[in-house]
Amino acid sequence: MKKVDGLLEEHGRSKIEVYVDWENGNYVPKEVFEAMKPFYLERGFANPAITHRLGWETYELYVETKEKLVQPLNISPQDFYITHGLTESNNIAIRGVAKANKKRKKIITSSVEHLSVIHSSRFMESQGYKIEEIPVYSNGIIDLDRLQDIIDEETLIVSVQLANHEIGSIQPLREVIEIVKDKNKDILVHSDMSAAFGRMKIDLNKLDIDLATFDSSKILGPKGVGGLFVKEGVHVKPLLEGQLSVEILSPEVEIMPLIAGFAKAVELQFENFDEHISSLTKLRNKLLYGLYTTIPKTLINGAEGEKRIADNVNLSFIGCEGEALTVECSMNGIYTSSGSACSSRILMPSHILTAIGRRPEEAHGSLLMKISRLNTEAQIEYILETMPKVVTRLRKITGSIEL
Template sequence: MSNVEDLLKQHGKAIKEVYLDWENGTRIEEEVLEAMKPFYLEKQFGNPAITHRVGWETYDFYVKAKTTLAKPLNVQPQSIALTHSFTESNNLAIKGLAKMNKKRKKIIVSEVEHLSVIHTAKSMFSDDYKVVILPVSNDGTVNVDMLQEELDSETLLVSLQSINHEIGTIQPVREALEIVKDFDEKIFFHTDATSAFGRIPLDLSNLDVDLASFSSNRILGPKGIAGLYIKEGIKLKSIYEGQLSVETLSPDVENPALLAGFAKAVELQFKQFEEIREHTIKLRDKLMYGLHTSIERTDINGPAGNRRAPDNVNISFLGCEGEALTVDSSMNGIYASSGSACTSRVLMPSHILTAIGRKPEEAHGSLLMKVNRLNTEEEIDYVLEKMPKIIERIRSITGGIQI
C-alpha cells in the first residue's frame, strides 16, 4: 500500500468538508460540463482548421467562444491566443517576445511573481539577457520607484502580476505601466492576470497593457486551456517546433470541448460579477479576521481592505508547522494549502512569504485559503469553530516552538 493510501485509510473522511484550496485545484460546475459534452459526443468535435462542413461548424463556434472570452476584458477576440495553461501563457509572453525582439536584452520582474514568470525570465540568462528582480514591501507591493531606476535603453520587457496568487496583493499595474511608457513606449509590458481575471474589473483596453495571461481553471472552468491577450501590432514567435493550426503560437490547442467549457465558465463568472465579488469579500473578511482574533500569535500575510484580492486569505500560525497544519485541517474536513502549489510537496518556504520578510519558520507555518462563489457562510462558521482547536493541538505537541 502506498503512503497516500495509508494516509487516506488512517484519516478516513470527515463528517463535514470545506474546500478552500481553490488556488491549487478546482472543479467545474454542471453547466460547464453540459456545455462541453456536445464537442465530445456530437459532430462539433471537428478541427476548426479543416475545410469541410464539420470543420466550418466548429470554426464558427470557435469564433463565437473567443468573443465570449474577450468581452469581459474589453478586447477584440482576435487579440486572444489560446494556450494550454497560464504557465504556457507566461512562457510565451516572455520567450515569444524575446525571439521577435533580439536587440534589447533586459527583463524586469518582481520577486513575488509566479515561478513560471521568474524561472522563464531567469532561463534567458543563457542568451545573454540581464534579469532584474524588483523587491516588494512587507505587504507584497512592488517598489515602483525601484522600477523607475532600473529602466534603460536596453530594457525589453517589464512583467508585473495584477494580483499576487498567494497573499492577494493587488499590484499598482497602472502606475507601473505609466512609468514604463513615459520612459520609453518601446518597452513592452506584460501582466500575469491569472489571479485577477474574474475577481476584479479587468479592462485591458483601458489599461493598455501589451500582454496579459489568464486561465480557465481559476474561474471554475476546465483545466488544460488558458489565454494570452496580445495587443494589436505586437508580434510573438512560437516557442515550439511542430505544426500549428488556427492558433499560431501553441500547437494542438484547438480543443473545442475545453473552449466551450472556458466560455461557459466566463459567462457564469461575469453574469453576476458584482454579487459574486461581494459574496467572496464577505466570506474572506469573516474567515481572515475571525481566525486572526480567535487564535493568538497569528499574522495576516498581505494587505488589507480594497488592496487585497476578494478571495484571498493567508495567515501564519506561529508555533505551527505547515505539514501538520494541512494534515490536521484535512482530518477535520478543511482543505487548504501551505506554500504554493508548485512547491507544496517540497519542504521549502514560499518564495513570496520570504520576500515580504517572513522567517522560514513563519512561512512554513502559513495556510493559504481561498473562497469563491461555491463557498457558503455556514462553511466559514465551521472553519472558525474547528481551527482554534486544531492550532491548540499542534502547539501542544510542539510546545509552541516552530519545527
C-alpha cells in the same frame, strides 16, 4: 505506504468537508460540464484549420465561443490567443517576446511573480539576458521608485502581475504602465492577470498594456486551457513548432470542449458580478480576521482591504508547520494548502513569503485558503470553529511556543 482511505479511517473521517484549495485544483460546476459535453459527443470535434464542412463548422463554433470568452475584457478576439493555461501563457509572454525582439536584452519582473514568470526569466538569463527583480514591501506591493530606477535603454519587457496568486496583494498596474511608457513607449508591459480575472473588472481596452495572461481553472473552468492577450502590433514568436492550427502561438489542434468550458466559466463568473464580489469579500473578511483574532501568534500575509483580492486568505501560524497543518486540516475535513502548489512539496519557504520579509519559521507555518462562489457561510463557520483546535493541538505537539 498506507492508502489515503486507510489513514482517514485510522484517524477518523470528518463528516463535514470544506474545499478551500481552489488555487491548486478545482472541479467544474455542472453548467460548465454541460457546456463542454456536446463538443465531446456531437459537434466541434474536427480540426478548425481544415477546409471541409466539419472543419468550417468547428471554426465557426470556435470564433463564436472565443467572442463570448473575451467579452468582459473589452478586446477583439483576434488579440486573444488560446493556450494550455497560465504557465504556457507566461512562458510565451517572456520567452516568445525575447525570441522576437533580440535588440534589447533586459527583463524586469517583480519578486513575487508566479514561478512560470520567474523561471522563464531565469532561462533567458542563461541565454545572455539581464534579469532584474522589483522588490516588494511587507504587504506584497511593489516598490514603484525602484522600478523607475532600474528601467533603462536595454529594457525589453516589464512583467508585473495584477494580483498575487498566493498572498492576494493587488499591484498598482496602471501606475506601472505609466512609469514604463513614460520612460520608453517601446518597452513592453506584461501582466499575469490569472489571479485577478473574475475578481476584478478588467478593461484591457483602457489599459496601455501589451500582453496579459489568463487561466480557465482560476475561475472554476476546466484545467488545461487559458489565454494570452497580445496587443496588435506586438511581436511574439511561438516557443513550439507544430501542426496546422488556428492559434499560431500554441501550435496544436484547438480542444473545443476546453474552450467551450472556459467560455461558460467566464459567463458564470461575471453573472451578477458586483453581488458576487461583495459576497466573496464578506466571506474572506470573516475567515481572515476571524482566524487572526481568535488564534494567537498569527500573521496576515499580504495586503489588506481594497488592496487584497476578494477570494484570498493567507495566514502564518507561528509554531506550526504548513505540511502538518494541511494534514491535520484534512483529517478534519478542511482541504487547503501550505503556500502554492509549485513549491509545496519542496522543503523551501515560498519565494513570495520570503520576498515580503517572512522568516523561515513564519513562512513554513503559512496556510493558503481560496474562497469561491461554491463556498457557503456555514463552511466558513466550520473552519472558524475547527482551526483554533487544530493549531492548538499542533503547537502542543511541537512545544514550540508557550500557550
